[in-house]
Amino acid sequence: MELEEKVRNKVKKKIGIDEKRLVNSFKYAFQGIVQSYKGEQNLKIHTVMAVLVVIFGFLLNINYVEWLVCLVLIGLVLMAEFFNTAIEYVVDLASPKIHPLAKAAKDTASAGVLMMAIISAIIGLIIFIPKIVEWIGEII
Numbered sequence: 001m002e003l004e005e006k007v008r009n010k011v012k013k014k015i016g017i018d019e020k021r022l023v024n025s026f027k028y029a030f031q032g033i034v035q036s037y038k039g040e041q042n043l044k045i046h047t048v049m050a051v052l053v054v055i056f057g058f059l060l061n062i063n064y065v066e067w068l069v070c071l072v073l074i075g076l077v078l079m080a081e082f083f084n085t086a087i088e089y090v091v092d093l094a095s096p097k098i099h100p101l102a103k104a105a106k107d108t109a110s111a112g113v114l115m116m117a118i119i120s121a122i123i124g125l126i127i128f129i130p131k132i133v134e135w136i137g138e139i140i
Contacts, residue, residue, distance in 0.1 A: 036085045043081045046117065050074040053124060060131040069127065073120040080116045084109040 036043055053070050062070070087109040095102035 032082070032086075036082055040081065040085050042113070043078070043085065046077050046081055050078065056128060060128060060135060062127060062131065066127050069123060073123060077113070077116050077120050080113045084113045 037047075053074060057067060057070055088106050091102045091105050
């Protein structure tokens with residue numbers, strides 16, 4: 001057992017894994033998620049939409065590639081929203097008073113989320129509309 005522990009410690013040192021820092025990085029990331037959900041209504045809306053996509057994906061039996069596309073898009077939209085939130089926090093910290101450049105930075109970050117959400121919605125419609133039409137055809 002002693003030899004095994006020595007080998008494990010040498011490997012950790014060699015590849016540079018600090019378990020405490022690793023655990024803390026996950027802890028801080030989860031704190032960021034919680035903080036973002038507390039303050040951002042759009043993040044809640046995007047999450048509800050993501051849940052609906054997953055539900056309809058199961059109900060309409062989308063294929064493997066369609067699942068991959070949907071999951072990547074969900075991840076990108078949520079990631080964009082988290083980045084937007086971070087930018088808003090930093091801008092508010094750096095410029096507590098209203099400033100035209102602060103507004104431009106926040107508006108531009110929001111525009112990025114909007115563009116990602118619009119593109120994702122269009123791709124979602126391309127995936128789901130034929131499935132919905134087929135499902136309606138089976139009912140009629």
